[in-house]
Amino acid sequence: MSDLVSIIMPVYNGEQYIAEAIDSVLAQDHENWELLIINDGSQDKSAEIIHTYLDPRIHYFEQENAGVSAARNLGLTAMKGDYFCFLDGDDRFTPHSLSSRLAVFEDQTDVDFVDGQVEKWNQDFSKHLSTWNPKFRGQPLSDLVKMTGHSFFGPSWLIKRKEGKTYQMMEGLSHAEDLHFYIKLAADGGNYSFSNETCLLYRVHNQSAMSNLKGLGAGYLTLDINLDQLDLPPSLRRAYTRKRKSIMFKSFLRAGKVWSAFRYLFG
Structure with a gap:
C-alpha cells in the first residue's frame, strides 16, 4: 500500500x-x-x-x-x-x-x-x-x-x-x-x-486573506510577538519586523490608506 x-x-x-x-x-x-x-x-x-x-x-x-x-x-x-x-x-x-x-x-x-x-x-x-x-x-x-x-x-x-x-x-x-x-x-x-x-x-x-489588511497586519504583529518564544538570532528577528512592516506599509498605500500605512510602519 x-x-x-x-x-x-x-x-x-x-x-x-x-x-x-x-x-x-x-x-x-x-x-x-x-x-x-x-x-x-x-x-x-x-x-x-x-x-x-x-x-x-x-x-x-x-x-x-x-x-x-x-x-x-x-x-x-x-x-x-x-x-x-x-x-x-x-x-x-x-x-x-x-x-x-x-x-x-x-x-x-x-x-x-x-x-x-x-x-x-x-x-x-x-x-x-x-x-x-x-x-x-x-x-x-x-x-x-x-x-x-x-x-x-x-x-x-x-x-x-x-x-x-x-x-x-x-x-x-x-x-x-x-x-x-x-x-x-x-x-x-x-x-x-x-x-x-x-x-x-x-x-x-x-x-481571501490579503483582502483584509487590518486582519493581516494584526496576524503579522502577533507572529512577531510569538517569535520571541523561538531561539532566533537577533538579526533574524529584526529582519522579520522590517519585512512585515514593509509589506503592510506598501499594502495599505496600494489600498489608498495612507494614515494606516504610516501608523503600522511606526507603530
Whole structure:
C-alpha cells in the first residue's frame, strides 16, 4: 500500500465552492488519502452538500465556530496519514497535487516539507491571474522568517509526519496562521524542497486573506510577538519586523490608506 496522505479541509459557510474542493480531491491520481472535513459552525448548506459524498475516505467533523486554526487542529488531532497537508474549502487541488509532491519525497529522502507551484485564479476560475513558483531548497527557517516568498505562499506544503510529534496551530489568528505553523515546524528542523508541477489552484475573492489588511497586519504583529518564544538570532528577528512592516506599509498605500500605512510602519 502506498503512503497515506491526510488532507485537512476547514469549511465555514462554503456552500458555493465546497463541492469543487472535494471533487478535486476525488480526482487525485494518488488514491491512498483521507479527507478530513471540519465544518466550523457553518450556517449555510455546507453540511448538506458534504453529506452527499459517500466515499469512505471522507471523514466529517463539526464544531462550533472557532476559526480556521481550531478547525485545522481538530483535523491534525484526528489524522492518520504518513503525510499531511491542508486544502481550504474554496480552493482546488490539481489531479497530480499529491503524486507530484510525493515523488519529491521519494527522490529526495532527506526532505520533510515539499511544496509545488500555486496558480492564482479569479473568483469564478475564468481568469488565471498569476503563478507562484517556489525558489528555495534546504532548511527553510531563515527564509520563512525573512518572508522572502521563496518557500512560502500559503497552506501548500505537504509535510512528512514525524512519529510521536504533536501538530497544532495557534488559535485565535485569522491571518498568517499557516506561516506561524510552518515557522514552528522549521524551527524543529527539517528540509524543504518542491515539485515543478502545480499543486494548488488558489481562488482570489473578497474573503481571501490579503483582502483584509487590518486582519493581516494584526496576524503579522502577533507572529512577531510569538517569535520571541523561538531561539532566533537577533538579526533574524529584526529582519522579520522590517519585512512585515514593509509589506503592510506598501499594502495599505496600494489600498489608498495612507494614515494606516504610516501608523503600522511606526507603530
